[in-house]
Amino acid sequence: MAEEGHSSGAGGIADHLHYWSYKFDDSNPFMQIHLDTMLTTILVATGLVIFAKWLGGRLTDGAPTGAQNFMESVVGFVDDTVKDNFPVHNPIIAPLALTVFIFIFLLNCLDILPAFLSGHIAGLFGLEHYRQVPTNDLNLPVAMAVSVFAMVLYYEFKLKPVHFCKELLLQPFASLLLEAKNPVVKLLGILLIPLNLTLKIVEELAKPLSLSFRLFGNMFAGEVIFLLIAFLLLGGGVVGMTAGFFVGIGWSIFHMFIGLLQAFIFMILTVVYLSIAHQPPEH
Numbered sequence: 001m002a003e004e005g006h007s008s009g010a011g012g013i014a015d016h017l018h019y020w021s022y023k024f025d026d027s028n029p030f031m032q033i034h035l036d037t038m039l040t041t042i043l044v045a046t047g048l049v050i051f052a053k054w055l056g057g058r059l060t061d062g063a064p065t066g067a068q069n070f071m072e073s074v075v076g077f078v079d080d081t082v083k084d085n086f087p088v089h090n091p092i093i094a095p096l097a098l099t100v101f102i103f104i105f106l107l108n109c110l111d112i113l114p115a116f117l118s119g120h121i122a123g124l125f126g127l128e129h130y131r132q133v134p135t136n137d138l139n140l141p142v143a144m145a146v147s148v149f150a151m152v153l154y155y156e157f158k159l160k161p162v163h164f165c166k167e168l169l170l171q172p173f174a175s176l177l178l179e180a181k182n183p184v185v186k187l188l189g190i191l192l193i194p195l196n197l198t199l200k201i202v203e204e205l206a207k208p209l210s211l212s213f214r215l216f217g218n219m220f221a222g223e224v225i226f227l228l229i230a231f232l233l234l235g236g237g238v239v240g241m242t243a244g245f246f247v248g249i250g251w252s253i254f255h256m257f258i259g260l261l262q263a264f265i266f267m268i269l270t271v272v273y274l275s276i277a278h279q280p281p282e283h
Contacts, residue, residue, distance in 0.1 A: 018129040037137040101267040108259030145211035155277040163281035
């Protein structure tokens with residue numbers, strides 16, 4: 001039955017958007033693991049490590065060719081981007097930016113595969129659902145964004161703990177009021193500290209939210225459009241199949257560009273947020 005549902009598309013788009021999940025508690029939707037997201041992510045990460053090891057053993061001096069030439073171009077592009085947006089030297093920022101950019105782009109590229117391919121393959125192994133693009137799962141973009149956010153907080157507290165705590169408690173209202181000589185105005189500044197803290201927390205939490213939801217939203221929308229095109233191919237007869245074929249090719253090219261753009265945006269925002277954390281306090 002699972003194979004018939006996949007092959008006929010009878011389950012519709014909504015059926016395709018289910019995950020291969022392991023549920024710890026059926027009554028709690030948060031107590032589950034999306035196994036397809038984890039498996040695909042691990043496979044892509046493993047492939048990336050294997051490729052890096054393979055390329056590292058084939059590096060040559062002089063004019064590079066092939067994969068080495070391509071990767072040197074990518075590394076040079078990311079390195080220039082970091083230099084343009086990062087005020088100080090930190091040896092882990094450029095490798096982090098490169099890893100984020102390539103990893104997200106590779107995950108996004110999986111959306112170029114036929115829309116129901118993963119479902120057909122999963123059905124052969126008795127699985128009802130399998131989603132092939134991990135960045136379509138909000139859990140992965142959120143996890144990566146939270147990791148970046150944790151690094152930002154780490155450097156904020158490491159490099160300028162006093163200044164960061166002052167920003168949390170005193171910006172934007174209380175700092176000017178506490179500098180006043182009038183005791184009533186000073187008291188007002190103290191009373192505004194909880195409001196400042198609330199606004200600052202919202203501002204900081206907006207960083208991982210914007211990182212994760214931007215990536216997830218674009219990739220999820222792209223997947224739904226691919227599914228619509230697939231249904232056009234399945235149910236539109238000769239005319240529908242012909243139109244769907246050309247529309248699918250056009251959308252695939254456009255979506256590849258969107259996947260590249262989203263990987264770059266995630267990378268550049270990661271660098272910018274870490275750059276802000278490294279900026280010296282203003283006096």
